Amino acid sequence: MISKKMENMVANSSAIRAMFEEGNRLAGIYGAENVYDFSLGNPNVPAPETVKDAIRELLNEEDPVVLHGYTNSNAGYEDVRTAVAESLNAKFGTDFSAKNITMTVGAAGGLNVILKSLLNPGDEVIAFAPYFGEYRSYTNNYDGVLVEISPDTETFQPKLDEFEAKITAKTKAVIVNTPNNPTGVVYSEETIKKMAAIMEAKQKEFGTDIYLISDEPYRELAYDGVEVPYLTKYYANTVVGYSYSKSLSLPGERIGYLVIPNEAADSEKLIGAANVATRILGFVNAPTLQQKVVKKCLNEKTDISYYNRNRETLYHGLKELGFECIKPEGAFYLFVKSPVADEKEFCAAAKKYNILIVPGTSFACPGYVRLAYCVSYETIVNSLPKFAELAKEYK
Amino acid sequence: MISKKMENMVANSSAIRAMFEEGNRLAGIYGAENVYDFSLGNPNVPAPETVKDAIRELLNEEDPVVLHGYTNSNAGYEDVRTAVAESLNAKFGTDFSAKNITMTVGAAGGLNVILKSLLNPGDEVIAFAPYFGEYRSYTNNYDGVLVEISPDTETFQPKLDEFEAKITAKTKAVIVNTPNNPTGVVYSEETIKKMAAIMEAKQKEFGTDIYLISDEPYRELAYDGVEVPYLTKYYANTVVGYSYSKSLSLPGERIGYLVIPNEAADSEKLIGAANVATRILGFVNAPTLQQKVVKKCLNEKTDISYYNRNRETLYHGLKELGFECIKPEGAFYLFVKSPVADEKEFCAAAKKYNILIVPGTSFACPGYVRLAYCVSYETIVNSLPKFAELAKEYK
Numbered sequence: 001m002i003s004k005k006m007e008n009m010v011a012n013s014s015a016i017r018a019m020f021e022e023g024n025r026l027a028g029i030y031g032a033e034n035v036y037d038f039s040l041g042n043p044n045v046p047a048p049e050t051v052k053d054a055i056r057e058l059l060n061e062e063d064p065v066v067l068h069g070y071t072n073s074n075a076g077y078e079d080v081r082t083a084v085a086e087s088l089n090a091k092f093g094t095d096f097s098a099k100n101i102t103m104t105v106g107a108a109g110g111l112n113v114i115l116k117s118l119l120n121p122g123d124e125v126i127a128f129a130p131y132f133g134e135y136r137s138y139t140n141n142y143d144g145v146l147v148e149i150s151p152d153t154e155t156f157q158p159k160l161d162e163f164e165a166k167i168t169a170k171t172k173a174v175i176v177n178t179p180n181n182p183t184g185v186v187y188s189e190e191t192i193k194k195m196a197a198i199m200e201a202k203q204k205e206f207g208t209d210i211y212l213i214s215d216e217p218y219r220e221l222a223y224d225g226v227e228v229p230y231l232t233k234y235y236a237n238t239v240v241g242y243s244y245s246k247s248l249s250l251p252g253e254r255i256g257y258l259v260i261p262n263e264a265a266d267s268e269k270l271i272g273a274a275n276v277a278t279r280i281l282g283f284v285n286a287p288t289l290q291q292k293v294v295k296k297c298l299n300e301k302t303d304i305s306y307y308n309r310n311r312e313t314l315y316h317g318l319k320e321l322g323f324e325c326i327k328p329e330g331a332f333y334l335f336v337k338s339p340v341a342d343e344k345e346f347c348a349a350a351k352k353y354n355i356l357i358v359p360g361t362s363f364a365c366p367g368y369v370r371l372a373y374c375v376s377y378e379t380i381v382n383s384l385p386k387f388a389e390l391a392k393e394y395k
Numbered sequence: 396m397i398s399k400k401m402e403n404m405v406a407n408s409s410a411i412r413a414m415f416e417e418g419n420r421l422a423g424i425y426g427a428e429n430v431y432d433f434s435l436g437n438p439n440v441p442a443p444e445t446v447k448d449a450i451r452e453l454l455n456e457e458d459p460v461v462l463h464g465y466t467n468s469n470a471g472y473e474d475v476r477t478a479v480a481e482s483l484n485a486k487f488g489t490d491f492s493a494k495n496i497t498m499t500v501g502a503a504g505g506l507n508v509i510l511k512s513l514l515n516p517g518d519e520v521i522a523f524a525p526y527f528g529e530y531r532s533y534t535n536n537y538d539g540v541l542v543e544i545s546p547d548t549e550t551f552q553p554k555l556d557e558f559e560a561k562i563t564a565k566t567k568a569v570i571v572n573t574p575n576n577p578t579g580v581v582y583s584e585e586t587i588k589k590m591a592a593i594m595e596a597k598q599k600e601f602g603t604d605i606y607l608i609s610d611e612p613y614r615e616l617a618y619d620g621v622e623v624p625y626l627t628k629y630y631a632n633t634v635v636g637y638s639y640s641k642s643l644s645l646p647g648e649r650i651g652y653l654v655i656p657n658e659a660a661d662s663e664k665l666i667g668a669a670n671v672a673t674r675i676l677g678f679v680n681a682p683t684l685q686q687k688v689v690k691k692c693l694n695e696k697t698d699i700s701y702y703n704r705n706r707e708t709l710y711h712g713l714k715e716l717g718f719e720c721i722k723p724e725g726a727f728y729l730f731v732k733s734p735v736a737d738e739k740e741f742c743a744a745a746k747k748y749n750i751l752i753v754p755g756t757s758f759a760c761p762g763y764v765r766l767a768y769c770v771s772y773e774t775i776v777n778s779l780p781k782f783a784e785l786a787k788e789y790k
Contacts, residue, residue, distance in 0.1 A: 001604045001661040002668040003515050003537070010664070010671050017469070017674070024467050046459040059450060064441040068645045072419050074412070105500060105649070105678060112677035116536075120398050137675035141511075142398070209396045250463045252683030254500070254649075266396040269405070273397040276405050279412070280532035282507035283500060287682045288647030 036383035038371040054296035076103030103286035107243035117273035123172035130365035182370035184328020196235035218331040339394035431778035433766040449691035471498030498681035502638035512668035518567035525760035577765035579723020591630040604660040613726040734789035
């Protein structure tokens with residue numbers, strides 16, 4: 001009796017989540033220290049101490065009626081939105097103000113708000129494989145059609161020729177995610193410039209507006225000083241979806257924002273629509289205490305050296321065992337080539353060693369598996385002998 | 396370039412919100428103390444001190460990785476769901492366990508989750524006027540059709556004959572909201588039993604499942620010892636949507652839950668669908684800190700005597716001025732008859748005295764206006780001379 005759309009969704013439900021729940025089951029049997037759960041992007045680095053301080057300060061300073069009340073605008077507290085805008089301006093030389101910022105229930109909430117605001121049934125949304133599988137669900141929520149660009153498994157940069165060919169008059173949005181989940185790849189400035197030029201030309205060709213949606217939960221997680229270009233500076237019709245889930249280790253608190261710049265087509269209308277969509281999708285407003293927390297922590301960063309040590313150890317460890325993998329420049333994922341064509345078979349084999357990894361099919365890229373290395377260093381170190389045993393099966 | 400559905404939504408955007416934003420504008424000009432803003436159900440009673448204590452304790456006691464992390468299930472922390480279930484069982488003699496509870500981003504999030512889980516395009520959802528206007532938007536989100544039962548302006552109890560006549564083979568859900576927004580009326584046990592009997596008979600007649608969705612943000616706000624029946628006990632296919640927005644004065648924090656009982660048709664599937672809907676709509680999980688807070692505050696209640704004083708003062712004050720109004724038994728709203736047929740005209744007249752009230756059209760009940768009396772007592776007292784001036788216009 002559940003809806004037909006949901007029947008399909010439940011049937012194809014997230015393998016990531018299933019794996020994560022399996023991890024908890026195994027931890028119950030074998031003890032958490034004997035399970036190597038690389039399934040979910042749930043940060044193991046605690047929120048910085050300033051988050052705790054910020055919450056304590058807010059409890060002392062703020063009137064609880066304001067602190068826990070509805071915000072005047074569904075877009076969030078004006079002071080928080082101003083602070084976010086100014087912080088972005090200082091970092092990226094942009095020119096945003098409060099009106100350009102809509103506080104959201106994480107990036108997932110923000111993506112739903114913007115897709116609800118934009119999509120008519122049958123509109124196309126382009127994503128570059130491998131991509132976060134939820135993009136398909138979010139697009140489907142508003143009867144859009146997800147159009148996939150096949151992966152370049154050499155570099156995991158977007159295939160721009162195929163991209164250009166697949167843009168149609170129905171293309172309403174293009175989602176990019178850099179640093180990327182699941183590959184850790186960062187799109188270079190050159191790539192972004194080429195993408196922007198293609199989209200500009202296609203907008204002219206079709207007389208349409210094509211929005212670039214930049215999903216940026218991993219922006220702050222970039223290693224070795226690599227630059228992550230700020231996309232509004234390269235393409236006018238850009239909307240940014242940000243989350244503090246990873247940068248402040250607050251994934252459960254559901255706090256992020258959308259940036260809709262004045263330069264975007266129909267900016268005023270789109271901002272108004274995002275406001276209404278926030279309300280009618282049932283978010284109403286981003287959680288208020290956390291809005292005030294992030295305002296106090298705008299200059300705070302998660303301890304990236306922690307993830308970097310994990311990255312180096314796991315990457316080199318797996319390479320030494322003969323696994324093939326591109327070295328990630330950002331985020332906290334390794335995207336490893338499965339030693340057998342059917343990577344689900346490989347995931348099943350890994351589970352025998354209590355290693356939990358996610359099949360690439362979940363990211364529209366079969367033949368690969370994703371490892372989330374936002375785990376403890378001990379998990380990484382202790383998993384390597386298990387990976388060695390696993391590797392032996394494929395020698 | 397925004398979606399056609401959103402064009403309509405923005406055009407018909409919430410009059411309540413517009414009024415609330417107008418209130419803030421007027422407060423900026425005349426000073427907050429000279430504006431009588433009865434527009435929004437934003438509680439003026441601060442969250443109980445135990446909420447503050449709970450947050451402080453959680454910061455000291457809990458591992459931040461757990462406290463702010465993704466929950467194992469999208470339905471929320473198992474311990475929180477167990478505690479909510481046990482608390483309901485103790486209060487209402489029900490038999491729920493953790494699996495029956497899905498923690499949600501407020502009641503608005505919960506209603507979206509359950510409607511997404513249930514509705515196929517064209518399915519009908521029945522609501523009794525006057526009703527919270529957002530039900531129409533939530534239904535429309537999933538291409539359902541809202542079917543309205545006209546108001547009984549004598550008692551504001553549901554018109555059961557019209558209800559019976561309007562149930563069809565396409566009726567998928569019926570939303571009730573008791574204590575009611577905007578009338579403050581509580582549906583009696585007798586009414587509920589009659590409704591249940593009608594729905595049972597119609598399910599048999601059509602061979603369908605018709606879900607009763609009980610939207611209960613005002614459950615704890617009942618005056619004079621009036622009983623608010625717990626609906627799962629009267630009708631098997633009941634789903635409850637609850638929110639702590641009013642009971643703990645946490646509307647901005649977006650925390651509530653759904654109850655899907657084992658007795659509901661296709662319960663297992665519906666619980667699974669709600670889980671997936673929570674994820675793909677972008678909620679992912681209810682905010683984690685607040686989940687833990689409500690667990691610690693399950694026996695806490697807002698100070699209802701505060702609202703009761705407001706209720707008595709405003710109700711009697713308006714009656715003495717000649718306004719017509721049913722005395723509310725719950726919630727924090729008065730639904731007052733407009734002295735002129737076009738209640739928008741009356742709202743405009745009220746605004747001249749800095750009195751902000753919401754037209755009944757927003758609740759599918761023109762000719763009436765809603766006053767939210769979750770304001771300070773001073774606002775009530777000081778507004779009465781202004782209402783007296785307003786009343787004179789209609790003598």
